[in-house]
Amino acid sequence: MMASLFWRGIIILPLLFVYVNGEHFLYPKRHVGKAELAGYKGPDSLAVDGGGFYSGPLIADDDGSAACGNAGGTTEVKVENLGKVDGDNTNGNANSVESTQVAAKNGISNGNIVEAKTTFKGSWELFVENAGVSAMHLILLPKINQALMFDATVWKISKMKLPGPPCRRIEGTNEEDCYVHSILMDVETGKIRPLRLNYDTWCSSGALDINGRLVSTGGYNNGSDTVRILDLCDTCGWEEYPGALGNGRWYATQVTLGDGRFMVFGGRDFPTYEFVPPQGQKNTLKDVVDFNFLVETHDPVENNLYPFVYLSTDGNVFIFANNRSVLLNPNTQTIIHEFPVLPNGARNYPASGSACLLPIMLKPNEDRRVIPAEVLICGGASHDAYAKADLQRPKVFLPGNTDCARLDITKRNGKWKIINMPSARLLGDMAVLPTGDVLIVNGAKTGSAGWDDAREPNLNPVLYKFQTDGTGSKFTVLNPSNIPRMYHSSFALLPDAKILIAGSNTNPGYLDDALFPTEVRVEKFSPHYLDPNLAMFRQEIIVEKSNNQVKYGQKLTIQIRGNGEIDQQKLQVTVYSPPFVTHGISMNQRLIQLGIVEFNKNVAPNTNNIVLQAPMNGNIAPPGYYMLFVNYNGVPCRQSMWVQFLP
Numbered sequence: 001m002m003a004s005l006f007w008r009g010i011i012i013l014p015l016l017f018v019y020v021n022g023e024h025f026l027y028p029k030r031h032v033g034k035a036e037l038a039g040y041k042g043p044d045s046l047a048v049d050g051g052g053f054y055s056g057p058l059i060a061d062d063d064g065s066a067a068c069g070n071a072g073g074t075t076e077v078k079v080e081n082l083g084k085v086d087g088d089n090t091n092g093n094a095n096s097v098e099s100t101q102v103a104a105k106n107g108i109s110n111g112n113i114v115e116a117k118t119t120f121k122g123s124w125e126l127f128v129e130n131a132g133v134s135a136m137h138l139i140l141l142p143k144i145n146q147a148l149m150f151d152a153t154v155w156k157i158s159k160m161k162l163p164g165p166p167c168r169r170i171e172g173t174n175e176e177d178c179y180v181h182s183i184l185m186d187v188e189t190g191k192i193r194p195l196r197l198n199y200d201t202w203c204s205s206g207a208l209d210i211n212g213r214l215v216s217t218g219g220y221n222n223g224s225d226t227v228r229i230l231d232l233c234d235t236c237g238w239e240e241y242p243g244a245l246g247n248g249r250w251y252a253t254q255v256t257l258g259d260g261r262f263m264v265f266g267g268r269d270f271p272t273y274e275f276v277p278p279q280g281q282k283n284t285l286k287d288v289v290d291f292n293f294l295v296e297t298h299d300p301v302e303n304n305l306y307p308f309v310y311l312s313t314d315g316n317v318f319i320f321a322n323n324r325s326v327l328l329n330p331n332t333q334t335i336i337h338e339f340p341v342l343p344n345g346a347r348n349y350p351a352s353g354s355a356c357l358l359p360i361m362l363k364p365n366e367d368r369r370v371i372p373a374e375v376l377i378c379g380g381a382s383h384d385a386y387a388k389a390d391l392q393r394p395k396v397f398l399p400g401n402t403d404c405a406r407l408d409i410t411k412r413n414g415k416w417k418i419i420n421m422p423s424a425r426l427l428g429d430m431a432v433l434p435t436g437d438v439l440i441v442n443g444a445k446t447g448s449a450g451w452d453d454a455r456e457p458n459l460n461p462v463l464y465k466f467q468t469d470g471t472g473s474k475f476t477v478l479n480p481s482n483i484p485r486m487y488h489s490s491f492a493l494l495p496d497a498k499i500l501i502a503g504s505n506t507n508p509g510y511l512d513d514a515l516f517p518t519e520v521r522v523e524k525f526s527p528h529y530l531d532p533n534l535a536m537f538r539q540e541i542i543v544e545k546s547n548n549q550v551k552y553g554q555k556l557t558i559q560i561r562g563n564g565e566i567d568q569q570k571l572q573v574t575v576y577s578p579p580f581v582t583h584g585i586s587m588n589q590r591l592i593q594l595g596i597v598e599f600n601k602n603v604a605p606n607t608n609n610i611v612l613q614a615p616m617n618g619n620i621a622p623p624g625y626y627m628l629f630v631n632y633n634g635v636p637c638r639q640s641m642w643v644q645f646l647p
Helices: 002-016 292-296 385-391 532-537
Strands: 075-081 112-118 123-128 137-141 146-150 182-186 192-195 205-208 214-217 227-230 239-241 253-256 262-265 272-275 308-311 317-321 324-329 334-338 354-357 374-378 403-408 417-420 429-432 438-441 444-447 454-457 462-464 475-477 489-493 499-503 522-526 549-551 555-561 571-577 580-582 585-587 590-593 595-604 607-613 624-632 641-646
Touching (some): 137 205, 137 489, 146 499, 205 580, 205 585, 253 308, 317 374, 354 429, 438 499, 489 580, 571 595, 571 607
Parallel strands (some): 549 641
Antiparallel strands (some): 075 112, 137 146, 137 580, 182 192, 214 227, 253 262, 262 272, 324 334, 374 403, 403 417, 429 438, 438 462, 444 454, 462 475, 499 522, 555 607, 580 585, 595 607, 624 641
C-alpha cells in the first residue's frame, strides 16, 4: 500500500510545478547535450502480479434500454429522400438503428439515404482470456491482420513471460525484466506472438507508413526521444532508435501528412513539434519548433496533452488542445486560423474526452476545390476534474461531460454544433464504423484520467449517426459489456466489421486487488449492422479479381458476390485507415467514401463489378494501406480487403 502511494506521489509531483513566466516543467536530464526528456527514473517499489478479472453486473445505461443476447432484431429496409445531415438537438434512445448512404451528384446513386432498420443493439463475445499485456496502445497492422498491443516497460511485469533469453536489461540498475510488454495477436485465431522492447513505450504515439509499417514515437524515460519501427513479416521485431527525436515526447500526438511524412506534437513539458526523421537519422534542437499554442492551452493540471490532431483535406493540420483549436500550415509552420472556443470544460488529457475525423465523402470524378472535413469531439471533464480526483483528499469524482461537438474544419467561419449524448463519458474511444457512423465506447462517467481517478464505468456503447434524415435521435444506446474499460482502454476496427476492445488499467502496474483490476481480457463487439437478420445483405469481395493498389485519381475495380440481384442505389464503398489508439485518441483514423463511377451487373452469376475513383491526392487520403469495405443496405461486407494508395 505504501509503495503504491509513493509511486503515485512521484507521478503527481511534476504536475504541481506549473508554468511560471513562460517556464516549463523541470525534469532531470537523461542525455548529455540534449534537452530534458519527459520522464525520470521511477522507484522500484511497483506492485507486482496483477491482471485480475473483475466482472460487473450486466446492466443497461440509465438513458436507454439495452436487451441482452445475440438474437437478431426486427428488420426493415427502405430508401428515403435525403434530409437534414447536420446535428439535431434531440437525444434519448431510438427504437431502431439506421445505416446511411448519401449518394454523389452525377454518380450511380443520387441523394438517397439507405436504411437497414433493426432493433438489434449489438452483442459481445470474450475473444481472448489473457492477452499477456494490458493494451494501453493498440493498432491493427495491414495485410497480416494482426493487432499490435503494448503497455509500458516501466512496470517490469505483465501477465506473460518472454519465451526465453535475452531479457531486457533495465537502465541504471542492470536488473533483468523477463516479461512481455508487446504482442501481436491474430484477430481471427487469437494466437499471440510476443515482441521484445528495450525502450519504454509508456504513453507513446504512432502511425502507419506508406508500406504499412508502424512508426512509433516517444514514450517515457529512455523511450521518450525514441523512434521505433515494426515491419510486417512473420519474424519481424521492433527496431528501436533512441535519441532520434529532438525533444522527449510523452503524451504526444503523431499525424501523417499528405506526402507521407509524420509530425509529432507536444508531450509533457514540451510545447513544441517536430517532423519525425527518416529511419536511422536523428533530429537536433534545431529541428524542434516552438508552438506557443500549447503553452497557452496549458492548465495547472495540463488538460492539453495528447492533443487531437488531424490532417485536413486542404493540407493544413487541425490541432485541438484543452478547449481551443487552430489550423497550422505545415509548410510555412504558421497558424492560419483559430476556431471558436469549445465551451463546457476541457477535452484533452487528463480531462480525456475523445475525438474523430468524420467520414470524408467523395463524388465520382471529383472536381471540388474544397472537400469538406468535420471533426467530432465528445465528452471530457471540467478543468479541475483531475485536481479534485487525484490531488484532493478525500477524492472527489466530478461528473464527466455529456456533450458532443461537431465542426467543419475547412470553413473559416465554422462554428461548433453541440448536442447531448445519452450519458456522461470520459476516457472513452470513438471508432468510425465502415458505414460512417461512430461507435462511442469504453470509459467512465465521473472523475479524470490518472491512477484510480475515475468511477462509474460507462458500460454501454453509444451509436452516433453521422447523417440523418432529420427525424429521431442521432444517438442509440447499445448493449453493455460486463467488463469495465476505464483508463488506458483501446479498440480496433476489424476486417469483418466487428470491434476489438482491449485494455483498461487504472493502476501503476499490474494489480489484481484494485477496484478496477488491470485488464488483460480482449473482447469483440458486433455492432447493430451485424444483426443476424441482415446477414443476407453481406457481400463478399473477390480479392483476386479486385485492384489492391492504385495511384491517386485513378480508377479501381472491386468485384463482389452476393445473394440475388443488387440494387446499385444501396451500395456504398468506404476505405478506412487503421488508427493508433491510446488514451481516448485515435491517431490518423480516417474513413473515406469513394465515388462510384460505374456499376457492372452480372459479370458472373450473382457477381458484380464496382468501378471507383481513388482519392485525388494525399491530403484526402495520406499514402498507405486502407481497409476497403463494400456496404449494401448499410451492412458491411463479410471481409474487407487491403488497398494501397500511392502518389
